[in-house]
Amino acid sequence: MFSLQGMNALVTGASGGIGSAIAIALAGQGARLALSGSNGDKLRSFREQLMSEVGSPDHGDHVEITCDLSDTVQVEELIPATLDTLGGIDILVNNAGITRDNLAMRMKDEEWDQVIALNLEAAFRLMRASARPMMKARFGRVINITSVVGTTGNPGQMNYAAAKAGLTGMTKSFAQEVASRGITANCLAPGFIRTAMTAALDEKQQAAINARIPAGKMGEGADIGAAAVYLASREAGYVTGQTLHVNGGMAMIG
Structure with a gap:
């Protein structure tokens, strides 16, 4: 169940904490990956790690494609490059993201933009670019990584919360447009996940975060990876x- 054998996936922000966990999970189920990010050296290093830990799928090696999403x-060149290197795209994971935190009254235009x-x-x-090849294949899985703050909001993150909330609405609209062609589009919204960023917090800060979580701890990257595998799978075709x-x-959201 949840095999991704024969599938090709593009993961943006692939060398980051959550991005790499998603990439490892997809590759572990047999998908061939185009790993995208802005740092070519980090991408190359992660690709080597992926090849060492997971190996290559039957239909070719994983590849890296450097791309500055700003x-x-x-x-606009990223999807064509993915098609050229992988030969097709079945799964698109929009994971890359940045923060430029500030209170609304102090937020600069460039921080918003x-x-x-x-x-x-x-x-x-x-x-938009992936829609045509997916429609032609009559199959596709779009997974957009949002955030719990896109639903709850968060002080100092008006720009980030707006982007993540907008991504949710955009995903719903896209899902309605392409559903009849065998394409699904869903969001995956992580809470606090243990990454290099959260590891930099001191013990008091981590304890305060854990106290807000009924599970009593932050999640692991593998928790997000497993959820991504499900949404990417053939079995999730009606979701x-x-x-x-x-x-x-x-945040228990109905």
Whole structure:
């Protein structure tokens, strides 16, 4: 169950904490990956790690494609590059994102613009570009990584919360447009996940976060990876326009 054998996937932000966990999980179920990110050295290193830990699928080696998602020209070239290297695209994971936190009254225009451009607009462009090959194949899985704060909000993150909430609405609209062609589009909304970023917090800060989570601890990257595998699978073909929250009960959203 949940085999991804024969599938090709593009994962953005693939060398980051959550992105790498998703990539490892997809590859572990047999998908061939195009790993995308802005840092070519980190991508290359992660690809080598992936090949060592998981290996290559039957239909070819994993590849890396360097792309700065804040550059619209590079964004528009990413899906064609994926098609050229993999020969097709079955799974698109829009995971890359940035934060530029500030209180609303102090937030600069560029802090707003940068977050919206990379977290929301780039995802739109990649969804738009992937629609045609997926429709032609009559199969596709789009997974957009949002956040619990897209639903709950968070002080100091008006730009980030707006981008993630916008991504949810955009996903629902896209899902309705392409459902008849065998394509699903869903959101995956992590809560607090143990990554290098959260590991940098001191013990008091981590304890305060854990106290807000009924499960009593932060999630692991593998928790997000497992959820992504499900949404990418053939078995999830009747699930579309949904948001799967993976947050240990921190926000129980119906």
